[in-house]
Amino acid sequence: MISNVMKLKLIALAAKHGIQVEHFTPGEVIVSIETWREYYDGLLQLIDDLNRDPNIQSITFDPALGYVYIYYNHDALQHKETINNWIRIFEQYSF
Secondary structure (H helix, E strand, C coil): CCCHHHHHHHHHHHHHCCEEEEEEECCEEEEEECCCCCCHHHHHHHHHHHHCCCCEEEEEEECCCCEEEEEECHHHHHCHHHHHHHHHHHHCCCC
């Protein structure tokens, strides 16, 4: 389970980058990113980097809606190192 500290860190990171969670269920997250048009190439690279993680099943982007669909192994949220790895990858990009 994600700790309260980790939740706050994720919320702050999302707010900093203009990310809004549109839908969440265990194993699936749909987010919208306000600035995706400005950072399209970086967004595609971020998706590619995250897709290499064995706990990510797939990530796709719908430019018509500006939504990113993330499907992941929901058991991965039990491991702090997995979440920290995702955060480290995401922090490499400036949206």
